[in-house]
Amino acid sequence: MSKLAIDGGAPVRGAPLPPNYPGAVVYGKEEADFASKVIYSQSPFRYYGPNLQGAVEALENAMTSDLGAAYALAVTSGTAALIVAMKALGIGYGDKVIVPANTFLATPGAVVCCNAVPVYCDVDDSLNIDPTDLERVYDEDVKAIIVVPILGNPVDMDPIVAFAKSKHIAVIEDMAQSCGVRYKGRYAGTIGDIGTFSFQMNKIVTSGEGGAVVTNDKKLLERAIRYHDQGILRHRDRYGIDSPDETFAFSGQNYRMSEISGAVMLEQWKKLPDIVGTMKRHHDRIAAALRSEIPEIRFRSCPDPEGAIGSNLGIVFATSEAAALFNKALNAENVQSYVLYGGKPVYMNPSLFHMRTAEKDNFPYNYPFKRPVTVTANMCPRAVDLIPRTAYIPISPILTDRDASDIIEAVVKVHRALRVFA
Incomplete structure (x- = not known):
């Protein structure tokens, strides 16, 4: 029997395997050339410039075509995508959102940044959200479920979508870790009401930072566009939004993807x-x-x-x-x-466990819910x-x-x- 390396034996490999950055390790001339083209065009902003290259728009077009979705909107990060998706759905103060106990802290963190409160659902043997545990954490204040396919493993979507429909709540697919996953032949991210993607450094495809929102609902798209661009609705003709009526305009933030990121991401997407x-x-x-x-x-x-x-x-x-x-x-x-x-559920992160925020009175956790939200160490025992x-x-x-x-x-x-x- 070979002696283990931890016991002084020779390791199986003399050098480590490639680093765990799937998209970044296949960077090449394509990404560099298109990013350079944007820079030399002196037009790094997606909506105007002296010589626009249309990189972000081309990325969105490629995503809709390849994923089989009606609409895609590129944004600055996966966290931004989650926030934009929830704002498109009208989620805010006084709302709860179900999230899986096994996910990165950005998932519940985005809920808090939308002024809502996360409630945590246990996992099943896939290490993804357990559909049979949804009823336990649901109440009338829940407005959405966020599902997160962990590290390339699909979520069992049929029972989750059925549950959401029975409760008249939305399903958000957080695809940060699992771009390219399918469920029963359909691309995950297009099955729920709205999907979000992350293009951060260690994701399947990457521009260092970046993200996208995908939906088949034009009303959600319009709200997403507004929220990601200071409440502005540009290029109406691109999306078939004809009305100039601003009666329902609202304030937003700046989550616009740059043309440089768009150029890198378009070449990554092709790969x-x-x-x-x-x-x-x-x-x-x-x-x-x-x-x-x-x-x-x-x-x-x-x-x-x-x-x-x-x-x-x-x-x-x-x-x-x-x-x-x-x-x-x-x-x-x-x-x-x-x-x-x-080795810990996401809610064990100190900010989430103690329900602390940067706001006065730990807003939005201070909302007087009929069924108060509490966090305990063992509340999701399978996780x-x-x-x-x-x-x-x-x-x-x-x-x-x-x-x-x-x-x-x-x-x-x-x-x-x-x-x-x-």
């Missing part, structure tokens, strides 16, 4: 099929090999394996201690593995249990077949030495 195809091919090969070598291995469940993008291989351990030991040993073999979010004992191995779009073989060899080596899957 999305290759990125996803390569990740999924390696993911499925690695998973199949590990099932063969380690029959007792357990992967996180997936409601639609064909729709997953394979960006991360999620392995569920019997205990958090076993997951931590596996991560330590595998990383020593120069194969990255990690537990998400420090508390599953998050710290689920390890993720990132699958890069620039992996080689040799790299994939090294991942298989390293996991098997660690298992044979430690029996962490027993």
Whole structure:
């Protein structure tokens, strides 16, 4: 038996695998050339300039065409996209929004920034929101559900959409981690009322920062456009919005994407099929090999394996201690593995747990709800249990077949030495 690297043995790999930045690692001449073209045109603002290149508009057009959505609006970040989506839906003070217990803090944070209050739903074996737990956290003040496909794994959307319809509330799909995921043949992000995307540095495709809102509802689009652009509604003819009536205009913020970001993102977007195809091919090969070598291995469940993008291989351990030991040993073999979010549900972030904001009296948490919102450490027990004992191995779009073989060899080596899957 090979000696583990943590015990002084030779690691499986002499150097680490590619870094976990899927879009950034495929940057090339295309992104540089189009960004340079925008700069040399002296027109980095999307709505006017001496020689507009139309990069942001072209990105939006590509997204609608490829995703099969009616409308897309590019914005400055994934967080901005969430805020714009909720403002399009009219969510604000006195409202609650259901969010999954397993997500990045930007999801509930955006709810708070919209002057609403997040309430937390537990997860199922996919590590995504559990549709069977929605009734527990729902009340008459809930106006929307935000679903978040975690690390390339689809959410089971049918029961969530059915629940939302029965309660007459909206479904927001936060696609920050999972651009390219499908559910029953449809692109996730187009299934609910409105979808949001992030193009931040470690996302599937990236411009460093950036995001987008996608919807099939023209009224939501109009409100989103206004909110992201100081309440202004430009280029009405582009969206088929004919009326010049400003009776229902409202104030907004500035979340406009720049032409430089748009240029980079358009070239990144063109690469999305290759990125996803390569990740999924390696993911499925690695998973199949590990099932063969380690029959007792357990992967996180997936409601639609064909729709997953394979960006991360999620392995569920019997205990958090076993997951931590596996991560330590595998990383020593120069194969990255990690537990998400420090092994804790999102509501354990101090600002969310203590319901603190920068506003007076911790607004909007101070709203006198009939059913007060409380946060306790164990209120989502499956999230508390599953998050710290689920390890993720990132699958890069620039992996080689040799790299994939090294991942298989390293996991098997660690298992044979430690029996962490027993």
